[in-house]
Amino acid sequence: MKKYYKTIPVFILLIVWIFVSLPAEIEQVKIPDSLRGYLNYGAENNPGLKASFNLWKAELEKVAQVKSLPDPTFNFAYFVREVETKAGPQQMKVGLMQKFPWFGKLKLRGNIFFERAQSLKENFERLKLELFYKVKKLFYDYYYVSRSIVIIKKNVDLLDAASEQIRTMYSTGRTSYSNLIRVQIELDKLKDRYKSLEDKLPSIKVALNSVMNRPLEKEILVDKNVEDIRFHLNSHSLVQVLKTTNPELKILDHFALSREAGVKLARKNFLPDISIGADVIVTGDSPVPGVTDSGKDPFLIKMSMNIPLRFKKINASIRDAKMRLEAVKYKKIEKENKLISALESTLFKFEDSGRIIDLYRDSLIPKAQQAFEVTKTAFSTGRSGFLDFIDSQRTLLDFELKKEKAKSSHFQNLALIEKIIGKDFEYLKREQLITREMR
Numbered sequence: 001m002k003k004y005y006k007t008i009p010v011f012i013l014l015i016v017w018i019f020v021s022l023p024a025e026i027e028q029v030k031i032p033d034s035l036r037g038y039l040n041y042g043a044e045n046n047p048g049l050k051a052s053f054n055l056w057k058a059e060l061e062k063v064a065q066v067k068s069l070p071d072p073t074f075n076f077a078y079f080v081r082e083v084e085t086k087a088g089p090q091q092m093k094v095g096l097m098q099k100f101p102w103f104g105k106l107k108l109r110g111n112i113f114f115e116r117a118q119s120l121k122e123n124f125e126r127l128k129l130e131l132f133y134k135v136k137k138l139f140y141d142y143y144y145v146s147r148s149i150v151i152i153k154k155n156v157d158l159l160d161a162a163s164e165q166i167r168t169m170y171s172t173g174r175t176s177y178s179n180l181i182r183v184q185i186e187l188d189k190l191k192d193r194y195k196s197l198e199d200k201l202p203s204i205k206v207a208l209n210s211v212m213n214r215p216l217e218k219e220i221l222v223d224k225n226v227e228d229i230r231f232h233l234n235s236h237s238l239v240q241v242l243k244t245t246n247p248e249l250k251i252l253d254h255f256a257l258s259r260e261a262g263v264k265l266a267r268k269n270f271l272p273d274i275s276i277g278a279d280v281i282v283t284g285d286s287p288v289p290g291v292t293d294s295g296k297d298p299f300l301i302k303m304s305m306n307i308p309l310r311f312k313k314i315n316a317s318i319r320d321a322k323m324r325l326e327a328v329k330y331k332k333i334e335k336e337n338k339l340i341s342a343l344e345s346t347l348f349k350f351e352d353s354g355r356i357i358d359l360y361r362d363s364l365i366p367k368a369q370q371a372f373e374v375t376k377t378a379f380s381t382g383r384s385g386f387l388d389f390i391d392s393q394r395t396l397l398d399f400e401l402k403k404e405k406a407k408s409s410h411f412q413n414l415a416l417i418e419k420i421i422g423k424d425f426e427y428l429k430r431e432q433l434i435t436r437e438m439r
Contacts, residue, residue: 034221035139042135042212049131052124059117067110073097075279087293088286095300097277105273108265115258119251126247129419131211136415138208143222144408145201148401150224152194155397159187162389165380179386186390226407230354231434235347238421238433239340245422246339252332259325266318272305343420350413353406360403368396 043049075095082089163183170180209216243249278301285295308314372392379389418424428434 034223035136038135038139038208038212039132041214042131043128045213046131046211047213049124049127052120052127056117056120056124059113059120062113063110063117066113067106069101069106070099073099073277075277082284085283086286086288086291087283088291088295089284090281090298091284092282093279094282095277095279095302097275097302097304099273099275101273102268102271105265105268108261108268111261112258112265115254115261119254119258122247122250122254125422126251129247129422132424133415133419134211135208137412138204138211139220139222140226140408140411140415142201142204142208142220143226144404145197145204146222147404149194149197149201151397151400151404152190152197155393156187156190156194158393159183159190163187166386182386182390186394226411230357232351233347233417233428234433235344237431238343238347238417241423241431241433242339242343242421243336246420247422248335248339249332250422252328252335256325256328256332259321259328263318263321263325266314266321269314269317270308270311272308275304277302339420343417346413346416346420350410350417353410353413356406357403357410360399360406365396365399365403368392368399372396 073096075093075097077093079090079092082091084090163180166180166183170177205218205220206216208214208220209218278299281298281300283295283297288294372395375388375392379386414425
């Protein structure tokens with residue numbers, strides 16, 4: 001028993017340590033200052049998305065309305081001149097009548113509105129994908145401008161140092177005045193570019209916060225350097241996914257189902273609707289004493305139905321419903337073709353931007369960096385001209401900016417692919433639609 005008592009303090013310390021360490025972990029998870037966090041925030045707060053959700057729910061409520069029987073009809077008749085009968089004078093008549101549409105009509109009406117509601121649900125999904133694409137596009141625009149500011153600032157500092165060096169060289173007669181002017185011109189051009197990008201950043205921030213329905217002054221946090229993700233996508237597989245998961249195509253599928261139910265309902269117009277009811281005639285006492293059933297109220301059961309004789313009208317309604325169904329089918333074919341074309345175009349841009357990333361990261365930037373270091377050393381020792389130094393610095397800057405632009409475009413094209421097919425990157429990985437990852 002003593003052996004167990006010895007372990008109690010250790011156990012208590014372990015529990016205390018766990019509870020002390022929990023708040024930091026919870027806090028870390030609680031503030032998702034990342035793209036996923038912005039996507040979740042936008043999905044929860046975007047007013048257009050909320051409006052679309054409520055429209056879907058409102059349309060669902062119509063299903064119960066159209067599937068219900070029509071309200072019964074109450075009939076009342078008062079005899080201004082009482083009808084004298086042996087049992088007594090008939091004073092008034094009270095009745096109820098209930099209409100019953102032919103078997104299957106109410107169900108078909110419910111199906112029509114249910115499919116309409118499902119199309120609004122898919123429209124909600126479409127708007128959510130559209131929102132996610134806008135958030136991602138603006139997020140990567142913000143990333144590119146932020147990275148460009150960092151890169152240009154590094155080059156401004158570099159030229160500042162070079163300007164001081166050239167000023168010293170000019171004062172000692174080791175370089176010409178034109179070189180001093182040229183470096184100052186190059187420096188001013190870079191500073192203007194830097195200021196222009198700094199001024200551009202707030203407008204992207206406002207646009208992104210506006211899309212998410214977030215306070216416009218809130219800061220946007222992005223990683224200092226978004227990790228390169230290079231992989232190939234299977235075009236044929238994506239087209240198959242698109243045909244089954246794209247919300248715009250699903251909207252047209254539900255419209256088609258609604259139209260099919262409309263055709264069936266139009267055909268049922270050849271069948272009558274039946275009304276069943278009952279009447280009670282209020283009868284007073286007979287003035288003749290001893291009459292059998294004196295004052296007894298007659299009770300009637302009645303039935304009526306409409307006679308669908310307007311065959312031309314019914315046939316026209318059937319043709320109308322069929323043509324609307326055909327129109328939806330053709331719209332789907334047209335939409336599918338446009339989406340496949342957009343997907344192929346975006347896939348090309350996605351692969352092309354990935355190729356550019358590889359080219360600049362693995363080949364051009366390392367070579368330009370090496371060339372810059374060589375010309376910088378050569379210029380400082382007087383073995384190279386100033387124009388070579390400026391040209392190598394400008395080339396390196398241009399390559400670094402183009403790499404970041406390609407990276408931003410790469411992720412934006414991926415976001416557009418996700419929007420077109422209706423599924424995200426995690427789905428692509430899970431379904432093994434990524435053919436080969438690269439770095």
